[in-house]
Amino acid sequence: MSVTKAESPEHTDPLSDDDTAWAVLELVAEHQGLDAEPDARASYLNRPGFEHGELVQQAMRHNLLPALADFLNRHGLRKALPHRLRTPVLNYLRLSEHRARLLTREAVRVSDGLARAGVRAAWTKGVTLQSTLFDNTAVRPFNDIDLMIAPDDREPTKAVLIDLGYTPDAAFDPETGKLKEISRLDQRMYRMSRDHLPHLRMLTDDICVPHISVDVANSLTWHGSRWQVPMRQVIERIETVPVLNGSTLPALSAPHAFLFLCLHVFREGWLQRTIVTKDLALSQFADILRQWRRSSPDLRRDIQAAIEEFGLAEPMAWVCGHTDALFRTRLLEELGLTEQADPLWSASAQGAGGQPLTWHGDMRRRLRESTPPALSPLR
Numbered sequence: 001m002s003v004t005k006a007e008s009p010e011h012t013d014p015l016s017d018d019d020t021a022w023a024v025l026e027l028v029a030e031h032q033g034l035d036a037e038p039d040a041r042a043s044y045l046n047r048p049g050f051e052h053g054e055l056v057q058q059a060m061r062h063n064l065l066p067a068l069a070d071f072l073n074r075h076g077l078r079k080a081l082p083h084r085l086r087t088p089v090l091n092y093l094r095l096s097e098h099r100a101r102l103l104t105r106e107a108v109r110v111s112d113g114l115a116r117a118g119v120r121a122a123w124t125k126g127v128t129l130q131s132t133l134f135d136n137t138a139v140r141p142f143n144d145i146d147l148m149i150a151p152d153d154r155e156p157t158k159a160v161l162i163d164l165g166y167t168p169d170a171a172f173d174p175e176t177g178k179l180k181e182i183s184r185l186d187q188r189m190y191r192m193s194r195d196h197l198p199h200l201r202m203l204t205d206d207i208c209v210p211h212i213s214v215d216v217a218n219s220l221t222w223h224g225s226r227w228q229v230p231m232r233q234v235i236e237r238i239e240t241v242p243v244l245n246g247s248t249l250p251a252l253s254a255p256h257a258f259l260f261l262c263l264h265v266f267r268e269g270w271l272q273r274t275i276v277t278k279d280l281a282l283s284q285f286a287d288i289l290r291q292w293r294r295s296s297p298d299l300r301r302d303i304q305a306a307i308e309e310f311g312l313a314e315p316m317a318w319v320c321g322h323t324d325a326l327f328r329t330r331l332l333e334e335l336g337l338t339e340q341a342d343p344l345w346s347a348s349a350q351g352a353g354g355q356p357l358t359w360h361g362d363m364r365r366r367l368r369e370s371t372p373p374a375l376s377p378l379r
Helices: 016-027 040-046 052-061 065-074 085-116 126-132 152-163 184-192 232-238 254-270 282-291 295-311 314-326 363-368
Strands: 123-124 145-147 171-173 178-181 200-203 211-217 239-242 248-251 348-350 357-358
Touching: 016 040, 016 052, 016 065, 016 248, 016 282, 040 145, 040 211, 052 085, 052 178, 065 085, 085 126, 085 145, 085 152, 085 211, 123 126, 123 239, 126 145, 126 239, 126 248, 171 200, 178 200, 178 232, 254 282, 254 295, 254 348, 295 314, 314 363
Parallel strands: 123 248, 145 211
Antiparallel strands: 123 145, 171 178, 200 211, 239 248, 348 357
């Protein structure tokens, strides 16, 4: 492995053990291993006292464990991990590849069923990003398959999935290995917020992937949001993309795919109800970074035009500002959003009933913490 000098991370030496572990994770999150030689942060792995366990734990929390395994493999750094960590980390990459192949085959089967029923739908997130952004390397793991439809197609889509063997309103019970009905609280939430169908699930005979979940959304934002993108317009621009196994899947157009990546991060990181349940992961910002870096000048202009057309400057500035701070990029400037990214807005959140909230610290600190940020009323 050759280590090249690149942009310096936002740290100053000497770093604490926890800081070096996080610096390596940020390097992995940028997925330089797919495109270029790693920078000097890779040398931290061989430092005496480096916290390999902290690195693995944070990689698991941020959905980056397969990316870490690929990074170590690609650059001859496997032996930098202690032996008892090495095998499970590297095995997780194989599990990610197995899951990706199984879920991609199932997405193709579901697509065929929807097409026969005349339902236009686009696959999003992991099942398409594995090919469009990550070169079919399985470094971008996903645990379910995500579908985007128009609101009028909710019931036809549900009917197709039931015909294909899926159970509606279902959760998987890992203790029994069976499906059970989702809680009444979740049922009530889905009735009130009609931007998603309750998950539909199907059991498999695969010991590593015992069930498949289909997450059906019909909005790029959420029910009741003041920011909306007309879904019929989104569905009309569906594109076909190649995926694993030589197959193809319908997907969002490139501009809409970028908007959705950002708006999904905004939803999960800005709404109190999602902050307290799962909050954000570093991998989500890495997806945005990677798609932006792979976008042509024409595509970037299309994205900027779509932001203006749909009035999305505020949520996009929230997300792009935090992405810039994490990865030293210039998305705000390149998208013309610098005026919207003031510090008060960047630290904002929304509580029940639209209550304005705020949180303290920057996004790097927020991601590193194992608990959601403390939210307080905005005065």
